Amino acid sequence: ALYTDAADLPTSTFDFVIVGAGAGGAVMAARLSENPSTSVLVIEAGPSDAGLLEIAVPFMAPELTGPFSKWTWNFTTVPQAELNNRTLAYARGRILGGSTSVNYMAHTRGSDDEYNLWAQLTGDEGWAWSNLEKFYFKSARLVAASNGRSSTGLVNPLAHGFGPVEVSLPGHTEPIDDRILQTARTVPEFPLAADLNAGRNIGMALMQSSVSGGRRVSSATAYLHPAISRPNLHVLIGNTVTKLVQTGNTTRGPEFKQVEFAPNSTAPCTSVKATKEIILSAGTISTPQILMLSGVGNATELSSFGITPVVDLPDVGRNLQDQPLLASYFRVISNISNATYDAVERSPELKTAALAQWNATRTGLFSGGVVNGVGFLRLPANSSIFQNITDPAAGPNTGHIEMIFGDGYNALVDPQPATGNFLTVQLSVSTPTSLGSVTLNNTDPFTFPVIDPNFLGTPFDRFAVVEVVKAARRFVSAPTWDGFIGDRFGVIGDADTDEEILDACRKEVVTIWHPTSTARMAARDVPWGVVDPDLLVKGVSGLRIVDASVFPRIPAVHPSAVIYIMAERVADLIQNVGTRAVRDEL
Ligand SMILES: Cc1cc2nc3c(=O)[nH]c(=O)nc-3n(C[C@H](O)[C@H](O)[C@H](O)COP(=O)(O)OP(=O)(O)OC[C@H]3O[C@@H](n4cnc5c(N)ncnc54)[C@H](O)[C@@H]3O)c2cc1C
Structure with a gap:
């Protein structure tokens, strides 16, 4: 059941208490409560997503993360040294479904390489792809696009499973779709991918998104809501976890089985207990904050805040990784009416009409996201950067850079011009090597932590960001785009030399919203x-x-599918009492 007031909970002791109902938390709640004799409480700071139109409509995703959004933690970064000291908006979802309720819905599980590297880094073969594939199949399945678009030759049905996260090709056909595919079929540098979710994450494709029947699919819609009527699953919304409390000592170390939370900063805290486990799923920013407030972190730093250290774990809040994103724009000179969606973006009347179509039939522009095409590419092996730096990709089937195609002006930093039609190629470095941090601001759980993603902090990231700008220019200079694309536009468009491009990137880079690794996984004995x-x-x-937060390193994709796979595996480990610690305690 869903609760808004802790006083209505039937008990204060549960088998599992899960903190946060995002990508990870919702999977854990749904899977663990499959056993009717296991009681599960989820505590989520935000509200319910149920019935919220702007959450459900895929095309409205960019409107969910503005500075005054009701559905997000409106975090900001510290000034970014390599971005001319700009401070960036750094929102995370604060609602059932967490960031999967506000994200852009790209569904990319990443290359097999990613997971095989995890297995190597952690010394646990359970993370190798050969052992994980069944959990990918258990998490997601392919469904038809809402416009009935044929998927022949664009996806490999055998690479998809039967899970609750429904994934589809873009439900609205854009004039650029065929051009992207045709370029990929004719220019060897940009090959057409058989299916980016089949293990090799290189090449061009139409985006597979967690959209079904024209609606957003989130961890809330796929996992939580279908389970919420179970008598053993309790979901408390509107309550922020402030601290985990030590409840004893074991041979493994201090035991934490008590959670404190409150509806706001002035209300008194309530406590609940877990008989089996607390599962922290508060995301890459809040998970380390909660750990540190609970005395788990770098002991010296905690002491400097007057927090008594319980466990000295210096990596808490370290190793923050994220992918830089920037928009490169090209003028569209096509005289096809509706060649882009710029007119709709400018016109409240056209938006109302598109929304009415969505309401009536779940079709049209609003039934798809703002981007339709995607490509992951490798930097050439003879790139000068590799003379000094080891290739950061997890393996040969992993791209270093990403291009994402929007059939209109996607405003990331600079607002949409008053007139004109545009193609946006959003660009990203998929394998960044910069490391940042999340640290405490103070000991108040309602104060946001200090967030430093350290964008473009390394020579590799600065090299790769320039290379992806040039790759996008080569892509749209293929003959396929003749008569459609005009000149380059905007801050990136004005830059010619590598130095000028890097300078422009410093002005234009924002986050792709993929922070990871602030509580990274490592081998047991290190x-x-x-x-x-x-x-x-x-x-x-x-x-x-x-x-x-536990990813040993950032996967070179959009991470929500990776979290679903990971959570499915861990839920299975718990259900089958397969984990070493639980076995040890039995
Ligand atoms: C704007 C945006 C666009 C994105 N686009 C994509 C995309 O297209 N494809 C993709 O794969 N990924 C995308 N992502 C990233 C993806 O959504 C996240 O990586 C993923 O949801 C993270 O899952 P998580 O479980 O780590 O945390 P989250 O999903 O963020 O969930 C954490 C939950 O914990 C709750 N919480 C936090 N602190 C507390 C507390 N103290 N007490 C109680 N509850 C708490 C939060 O409110 C939230 O509900 C995007 C993210 C954003 C923000």
Whole structure:
């Protein structure tokens, strides 16, 4: 059942208490409560997503993360040294479904390489793709696009499973779709991918998105709502977890089985207990904040805030990784009416009409996201950067850079011009090597932490961001685009030399919204890392983390599908009492 007031909860003791109902938390809640004799409480700071039109309509995604959004934690970064000291908006979802309720719905599970590297880094073969594929199949399935578009030759049906996250090709056909595919069929540098979700994450494709029947599919719609009527699943919304409390000592270390939370900063805290585990799924920014407020983190730093350290884990809040994103624009000279959606973006009347069509039939422009095409590419092996730097990609089937195509002006930094039609190619470095951090501002759980993604902090990231700008220019200079694309536009468009392009990138880079790794997983027997390969917090009993913070390194894709796979595996481990720590305690 869904609760808004802790006083209405039937008990204060549950088998599992899950903090956060985002990508990781919703999977854990749904899977663990499949056993009717297991009681599960989820505590979510935000409201319910049920019935919210702007959450459900895919095309409205960019409107969900503005500075005054009701559905997000409106975090900001510290001034970014390599971005001319700009401070960036850094929102995360604060609603059932977490960031999957406000994200752009790209569904990319990444190359097999990513997971095989996890297995290598953690010494646990359970993370190798050969052992994970069944959990990918358990998490997601392919459904028809809402416009009935043929998927022949664009996806490999055998690479998809039968899980609750429904994934489809773009439900609205854009004039650029065929041009993207035709370029890929004719220019060897940009090959057409058989299916980016089939293990090799290189090449051009139409975007596979978590959209079904023209509606957003989130971890809330796929996992949480279908389970919420179970008598053993309790979901408390509108309550912020402030602290985890030590409840004892075990051979593994201090035991944390109590959670404190409050509806706001002035209300008194309530406590609940977990008999089996607390599962922290508050996301890459909030998970380390909660750990540190609970005495788990760098002991010296915690002491400087007057927090008594319980476990010294210096990696808490370290190793923050994220992918830089920027928009490169090209003028569209086509005289096809509706060649782009710029007119709709400018016109309240056209938007109302598109929304009315969506309401009536779940079709049209609003039934798809703002981008239709995507490509992941490798930097050439003989790139000068590799003379000094080891290739950061997880393996040969992993792209270094990404291009995402929007059939109109996607305003990331500079607003949409008053007139004109545009193609936006959003560009990203998929394998960034910059490391940032999340640290405490103070000991108030309602104060946002200090967030430093350190964008473009390394020579590799600065090299790759320039290369992806040039790759996009080569892509749209293929003959396929003749008569459609005019000149380059905007801050990136004005730059010619590599130096000018890098300078322009410093002005234009924002986040792609993929922070990871602030509580990274590592092998059991090494002194670094925050969780072990079963995602149990090192040196602590009763506490597991299941969210993007545990990734040993950022996957070179959009991460929500990766979190679903990871959470499915860990839920299976728990259900089958397969984890070493639980076995040890039995
Ligand atoms: C604007 C945007 C666009 C994105 N686009 C894509 C995309 O196209 N494709 C893709 O794969 N990924 C995308 N992502 C990233 C993806 O959505 C996230 O990586 C993923 O949702 C992270 O899952 P998580 O479980 O780590 O955390 P989240 O999904 O963020 O969930 C964390 C939950 O914990 C709750 N919480 C936090 N602190 C507390 C507390 N103290 N007490 C109680 N509850 C708390 C939050 O409110 C939230 O509901 C995007 C993200 C954003 C923000």
